[in-house]
Amino acid sequence: MKIIEVKDLKKIYKDGDIEVNAVNGINLTINQGEFVAVVGPSGSGKTTFLNMVGGLDSPTEGEIIVDNVNVSSLKGSQLIDFRMNNIGFVFQSYNLIPVLTAKENIEFVMHLQGKSKKERDKRAMELLDAVGLGDRADSRPSKLSGGQQQRVAVARALASKPKFILADEPTANLDSKTTAVLLDIMEKLNKDENITFVFSTHDPRVMKKARRIVTIEDGVIISDNIVKKE
């Protein structure tokens, strides 16, 4: 089942008279349950591409259809609500709210969705258990290691029951051991719960785990390889 469909996507930045084609006509389809790594050198356009897929940036041309909704046509609060209910974000530097505990960080997005306290409590604890941090529910981010913070960030991304998770260089700040633990958790969630993951990365450890590698260079896809059969 198609979860993301990208058609002729272009993003042109203007710097005075100079136009920069950050994304230059990308077509891509990602199905439910895929574990995709979008790779490419710095400045290749992969982050811009993922920002547009995540509804954080708007395309100059083309369409992004997520679960039959044309994301590129959404504006303002519609777009914010769409992101909240359909996309889970994992950022390179975790970006947890430092004044909230691990559990509260996970609950936060559910609070924005208007979920009841009981429901929030239950799901937050389930997700913490899923990322192996059930015993750190009341710890603030400052008391967690980088790897633990990123696992909380993954749990937070899953809290809203999104259609897919967009992870922007999630392992860039982690050491090998922590990266392995995090990737194992994400792989497990992908396999067990059929959650779609799309990574932006140039970390070979992530690429090794990915089952599909989309390589972008100069704003276009230069290769799209299924590396393991599902």
Next chain:
Amino acid sequence: MITSIAWKNVWRNKTRSLVVIFAVIFGMFGGIFSSAVMTGMVELRIKKALQNEVPHILIRHKDFVANKELKYYINNADSIIEIVKGVEGVKNCSRRTDIIAMANTAKAASGVMVFGVDTMLEKKVCMLYKTICDTCGNYLTKSNQIVIGKRLASKIKAKVKSKIVLTLQSTDGNLTGGVFRVAGIFETKNAAFDEGNVYLLNSSLCNLINFDENNAHEISVMIKNLEELDNIQASIKAKLPNNYEVVTWKQLQPETAGMSDMMDVMLYITIGIILLALGFGIINTMLMAVLERVKELGMLMAIGMNKLKVFKMIMFETIMLTLTGGAIGLIVTYFIVLYYGHVGLDLGFLGNGYEAFGFDSVINPKLDGEFYFVVTILVILTGVLASIYPALKALKLNPVEAIRADN
């Protein structure tokens, strides 16, 4: 949850928040306490004025005030007093004979207003006799006695039992005079009053100026409840002939009466200026708080926090920060005002300056509940207004750029 996060964010940078909170506490204390001192001063001034200087209501011939001529008197004052006493709410009445005179001692002279009073009646409407200290003599008991103010005594170098010669004009237009001994020296803390007024027995003064004792220049009226002042004034006026004027203490001393209203305006201006200054400090602090959280705010917007919620969060933070300082400042000041209201605040080192304007040097700071309520509203308003700019700054953030910001 937004409220909870906002509160936690207030304490994210404890030092910075505490600096703002203490600034608000000291600002509130400075503004409110000085307001309470000013209010206490004014109330005390009014109280003293009503006790010693002006009656609640005064009845006089309508032409007397302009000319101070002896011929403009109240005919058969006792009958008027009887009428006035019949008005509901009137407590006591006293009658006076007034005349301008020159008071001389061997060393100096000064122009004074001489009041001829009936001691028994006067003590029921005017507490001036209570301001004569133990070592300053007594109130009037004999016909050749005079009671003068401390400032006049100092000016004309008179003491208790000193001789004072009063030179004045009798009803037939001739200059006349009399020698009096100082029976007592009063001190009201109103230097101008103490310098300009002296008291004789009414019989002595009438005899001296050849004035019929049955008549008087003014009738002082003390009422039971000052809240009823205007009503009682109207009732008395309705019962008296048209050639008599019935005035309240507010008309006799408009500058004293106006102090209260003027003080209210001054208090709010003072608090307004303090809150304005604090508001700018709070804006600066909140702006810093927003700018150092750009990345986090970007993340919040990315994961689905809409602009209204972001705005509310920053606004709540600002209001909480302001209200924390405001509430502590209000409570602390309330108890300090209560304490000094009870024991009095001695501004003795400035006493002479205050007394020149009729103020006592020991002040009992006082503020009514309404003022605290209005200040609380103003503090909240300051918080709301101070939050707008930082909150708008947060709303202008672009999630994509904010997430990649350095902080």
